[in-house]
Amino acid sequence: MIVEEKDGVVRLIENPLASAKPLEVKAEDVEARKKAATSMMPKNLLDKLTKDEILDLLAYVWAKADPKGKPFGGHDHHNH
Secondary structure, three states, X not given: OEEEEEOOEEEEOXXXXXXXXXXXXXXXHOOOOXXXXXXXXXXXXXXXXXXXXXXXXXXXXXXXXXXXXXXXXXXXHHHO
């Protein structure tokens, strides 16, 4: 997963589940790039959440982390 690319250097995380420390590679040394065919999200991750928690998570992402955003109805969802 590429986390940053600038000044001829690509910073990437080889396995986000194992390490958050990025590797640095010269952009000129990159031979090929392709999108992953699968999601980084571990299988069954949502199985531990309730329907309401999943909906809250979706609203949070859709609102770009703003709890007063439109997906939350413009108010703090958790205090009602």
